[in-house]
Amino acid sequence: MKPVVSVVIPAHNEEAVVPAGLDLLLAGTEPGEFDVVVVANGCSDGTATAAARPGVRVLETPAAGKAGALRLGDAACRAFPRVYLDADVRLDADSVRALARAAGRPGVLACAPVPEWDLRGTGPVIRRVHRVHDRLIAPTRALAGVGVYVLNERGHERAFPVPDVISDDGWVDGCFTGSERVVVTGARSVVRPPRTVRAHLRRRIRVRQGNRQLAALGRQGRPLRLGALGRLLVAREVGPLDAACYLAVLAMDRLLTRLRRGPAGWGTDAGSRHRDPTAAS
Incomplete structure (x- = not known):
């Protein structure tokens, strides 16, 4: 059977999560329906062994790095459209089919699913922070921050090869405008x-570096405005305690940013796989 879609999954030390993700992805598919390529990059665990199964090709490279793994997996793909899926994000076969159909619509070059947030084990403060943040970015969310994006052949020509950036989804999102990219409600x-305030703050450090990289390449994000938080409060989409938690953590984030940059304004941020689909800092 000729595959109807290719799926590229870059995986760095993802032994614990990749089996369940592949099981969900392939459940209910016909043999050969999906062309799935897992790229185990710079792994020191059993990611490659855990990913091996019928219907999945596993590539291994000693070089760690998501962008490089995406390029390697992309070069091995056999079909369009192509799904680029984070190893720790869950996506089922019906969602893949819906995304593939959307990528075939006239004028569409790229698409992404609607994210659902698994908040199990999340602390009460960060749960409220996430509730606010999700509602703030929802109106402008497209391809970034959901762990999956899909390109048809024309979209691929515009976005690939992905450069060596932290935020590959931010790069790809910036390659398209308006109706060229769509969010597929059926996927x-x-x-x-992040589960804790500390983990959230660590992620924010990495997000800022990713956003600065994209800005240096001429890709500007969409900044958040606190006025939008006021509108959410008026509409009762979030409560006062939600907003207070969000503002308190935001203040901590900005204080840490100043301390890390020091008097000369130089940062010490580290890398990340994911980009926040805003340029808030």
Whole structure:
């Protein structure tokens, strides 16, 4: 059977999560329906062994790095459209089919699913922070921050090869405008956000570096405005305690940013796989 879609999954030390993700992805598919390529990059665990199964090709490279793994997996693909899926994000076969159909619509070059957030084990403060943040970015969310994006052949020509950036989804999102990129309501990805305030703050450090990289390449994000938080409060989409938690953590984030940059304004941020689909800092 000729595959109807290719799926590229870059995986760095993802032995614990990749088996369940592949099982969900392939459940209910016909043999050969999906062309799935897992790229185990710079792994020191059993990611490659855990990913091996019928219907999945596993590539291994000693070089760690998501962008490089995406390029390697992309070069091995056999079909369009192509799904680029984070190893720790869940996506089922029906969602893949819905995304593939959407990528075939006239004028569409790229698409992404609607994210569902797995908040199990999340602390009460960060749960409220996430509730606010998700509602703030929802109106402008497209391809970034949901762990999955899909390109048809024309979209691929515009976005690939992905450069060596932290935020590959931010790069790809910036390659398209307006109706060229769509969010497919019939598709869902399940994403696990940071579980604690500390983890959230660490992620924010990495997000800022990713956003600065994209800005240096001429890709500007969409900044958040606190006025939008006021509108959410008026509409009762979030409560006062939600907003207070969000603002308190935001203040901590900005204080840490100043301390890390020091008097000369130089940062010490580290890399990340994911980009926040805003340029807030």
